[in-house]
Amino acid sequence: xxxxxxxxxxxxxxxxxxxxxxxxxxxxxxxxxxxxxxxxxxxxxxxxxxxxxxxxxxxxxxxxxxxxxxxxxxxxxxxxxxxxxxxxxxxxxxxxxxxxxxxxxxxxxxxxxxxxxxxxxxxxxxxxxxxxxxxxxxxxxxxxxxxxxxxxxxxxxxxxxxxxxxxxxxxxxxxxxxxxxxxxxxxxxxxxxxxxxxxxxxxxxxxxxxxxxxxxxxxxxxxx
Amino acid sequence: xxxxxxxxxxxxxxxxxxxxxxxxxxxxxxxxxxxxxxxxxxxxxxxxxxxxxxxxxxxxxxxxxxxxxxxxxxxxxxxxxxxxxxxxxxxxxxxxxxxxxxxxxxxxxxxxxxxxxxxxxxxxxxxxxxxxxxxxxxxxxxxxxxxxxxxxxxxxxxxxxxxxxxxxxxxxxxxxxxxxxxxxxxxxxxxxxxxxxxxxxxxxxxxxxxxxxxxxxxxxxxxxxxxxxxxxxxxxxxxxxxxxxxxxxxxxxxxxxxxxxxxxxxxxxxxxxxxxxxxxxxxxxxxxxxxxxxxxxxxxxxxxxxxxxxxxxxxxxxxxxxxxxxxxxxxxxxxxxxxxxxxxxxxxxxxxxxxxxxxx
Numbered sequence: 119x120x121x122x123x124x125x126x127x128x129x130x131x132x133x134x135x136x137x138x139x140x141x142x143x144x145x146x147x148x149x150x151x152x153x154x155x156x157x158x159x160x161x162x163x164x165x166x167x168x169x170x171x172x173x174x175x176x177x178x179x180x181x182x183x184x185x186x187x188x189x190x191x192x193x194x195x196x197x198x199x200x201x202x203x204x205x206x207x208x209x210x211x212x213x214x215x216x217x218x219x220x221x222x223x224x225x226x227x228x229x230x231x232x233x234x235x236x237x238x239x240x241x242x243x244x245x246x247x248x249x250x251x252x253x254x255x256x257x258x259x260x261x262x263x264x265x266x267x268x269x270x271x272x273x274x275x276x277x278x279x280x281x282x283x284x285x286x287x288x289x290x291x292x293x294x295x296x297x298x299x300x301x302x303x304x305x306x307x308x309x310x311x312x313x314x315x316x317x318x319x320x321x322x323x324x325x326x327x328x329x330x331x332x333x334x335x336x337x338x339x340x341x342x
Numbered sequence: 343x344x345x346x347x348x349x350x351x352x353x354x355x356x357x358x359x360x361x362x363x364x365x366x367x368x369x370x371x372x373x374x375x376x377x378x379x380x381x382x383x384x385x386x387x388x389x390x391x392x393x394x395x396x397x398x399x400x401x402x403x404x405x406x407x408x409x410x411x412x413x414x415x416x417x418x419x420x421x422x423x424x425x426x427x428x429x430x431x432x433x434x435x436x437x438x439x440x441x442x443x444x445x446x447x448x449x450x451x452x453x454x455x456x457x458x459x460x461x462x463x464x465x466x467x468x469x470x471x472x473x474x475x476x477x478x479x480x481x482x483x484x485x486x487x488x489x490x491x492x493x494x495x496x497x498x499x500x501x502x503x504x505x506x507x508x509x510x511x512x513x514x515x516x517x518x519x520x521x522x523x524x525x526x527x528x529x530x531x532x533x534x535x536x537x538x539x540x541x542x543x544x545x546x547x548x549x550x551x552x553x554x555x556x557x558x559x560x561x562x563x564x565x566x567x568x569x570x571x572x573x574x575x576x577x578x579x580x581x582x583x584x585x586x587x588x589x590x591x592x593x594x595x596x597x598x599x600x601x602x603x604x605x606x607x608x609x610x611x612x613x614x615x616x617x618x619x620x621x622x623x624x625x626x627x628x629x630x631x632x633x634x635x636x637x638x639x640x641x642x643x644x645x646x647x648x649x650x651x652x653x654x655x656x657x658x659x660x661x662x663x664x665x666x667x668x669x670x671x672x673x674x675x676x677x678x679x680x681x682x683x684x685x686x687x688x689x690x691x692x693x694x695x696x697x698x699x700x701x702x
Contacts, residue, residue, distance in 0.1 A: 173607065174607045174608040174612070176607075177604060177605075177606065177607030177608070178545065178603075178604050178607055178608060178613070178616075179545065179546070180545075180546050180547060180550070180616070182547065182616050329526055329550075329553040329554065329557060330526060331526070332526035332527045332529065332530035332557065332561070333527060333530070334530070335476075335530050335531060335533075335534035335565075338472070338473075338476045338527060338530070338531070339476060339477075339480060341473075
């Protein structure tokens with residue numbers, strides 16, 4: 119089975135430690151998924167180039183181009199790794215704007231590994247007081263181990279009984295793979311609409327959304 | 343094919359002068375625009391319904407009746423009549439009266455409205471908007487078709503032995519369109535009843551409109567009202583024209599950049615590429631509009647939004663002159679290759695003769 123692993127990183131710097139953390143988690147998660155016998159297709163969604171498109175999406179109500187592709191990839195992911203810098207006691211506004219642009223049901227049941235970066239370890243609880251509730255609201259399944267990296271973690275080994283970054287990454291990746299195992303793949307659109315006119319695919323890059331099938335009218339008229 | 347205009351009825355400051363029209367000026371402007379629409383040969387003028395500032399369009403049938411009295415040919419419609427927060431009994435009565443006064447020169451388009459507080463102001467709950475649209479229309483449909491109605495639902499007081507007066511002109515209820523941007527259930531509702539479906543595609547990409555219309559057509563056939571390509575489809579559109587595209591873009595850009603709906607967002611160029619907005623020469627508007635058929639098929643009604651974003655009345659009237667100039671080419675283009683079995687846009691006279699043919 120081919121699993122789609124999608125990384126979302128909201129780092130603003132170039133290079134970005136948030137993006138570096140997401141990539142590191144991506145490598146570990148892909149390895150863990152392959153260890154379970156699956157093939158893995160990794161997509162990395164970086165939010166910085168989508169910042170203008172996200173502002174437009176908030177104002178117009180629809181997404182186009184690369185942003186539409188990114189939202190679709192995330193909505194159909196078998197596993198997600200999300201990484202944000204900590205800004206003012208929480209995830210960044212850009213990160214939240216992207217999440218706001220997702221369909222509220224897009225991540226139901228999707229295993230998600232949450233990760234964050236900041237200048238000091240004093241921000242590490244952002245994973246638990248901001249990111250976990252956000253994905254709990256979306257009814258995603260959040261991996262028990264979240265991965266937080268302060269600047270100092272990029273140069274630290276295991277000391278005083280505290281895990282080094284590397285071992286947390288490996289543990290979180292294995293937990294993610296364990297949650298994915300046993301789930302059906304989500305590659306197919308949730309609401310498949312048959313192509314009515316045979317002209318091209320329904321889900322070309324220009325599509326905004328996949329229109330769900332309506333509830334049959336008799337059911338709307340006479341609920342229950 | 344009917345070609346016309348539709349309005350939201352907003353009072354918006356002209357961003358180039360800082361001047362805001364009064365409510366009085368705006369209401370009178372709507373009448374002047376409708377008169378002008380008839381002068382240049384358009385078929386339809388549709389007015390909005392809103393119950394909050396900055397809109398003046400709280401009482402559409404009053405304005406429609408006034409316009410009808412001052413015009414002879416143009417068909418009056420709405421964009422939209424709020425089926426959620428307006429009592430269906432009042433809709434039956436108001437539009438039923440209008441149908442008689444205009445000799446059938448009217449129809450209406452139902453919509454739900456997306457302004458949260460308007461619902462509680464009328465004792466309703468926006469979270470039940472779809473249920474309201476379904477139940478209220480089910481009642482309206484009966485009120486115009488059954489002389490005596492016994493009825494009980496969730497959202498209004500029950501009716502026992504109720505007759506909505508006046509009864510429809512010639513026993514033929516006003517034609518109803520159901521308008522929606524993105525709710526498949528509204529397309530389903532229109533299909534179920536064999537009513538018209540209007541996709542206001544001015545704010546969203548064509549790919550979305552194509553899916554919504556295709557869904558409506560497929561379900562229209564499913565419910566036995568005819569073939570999918572015989573379903574009754576209307577589309578929104580939006581343009582700003584000048585003789586040259588450079589002039590059009592230069593003049594319209596400040597209005598676009600500050601427009602209430604999409605202003606301060608995407609560039610005029612991006613939005614024009616992503617949605618049906620066409621800012622350019624008459625030839626460009628003509629070609630773009632005739633291209634709508636490529637993704638919805640041959641359809642029945644094309645309405646354009648032209649009085650918005652703070653555009654002054656004089657500019658709106660000039661837009662109508664320009665639309666009038668390309669109207670013959672638009673009509674010829676829409677007629678080209680249109681199969682004979684695709685129905686014309688519904689009118690009272692046309693529906694009456696169709697009914698009499700069936701009866702004969």
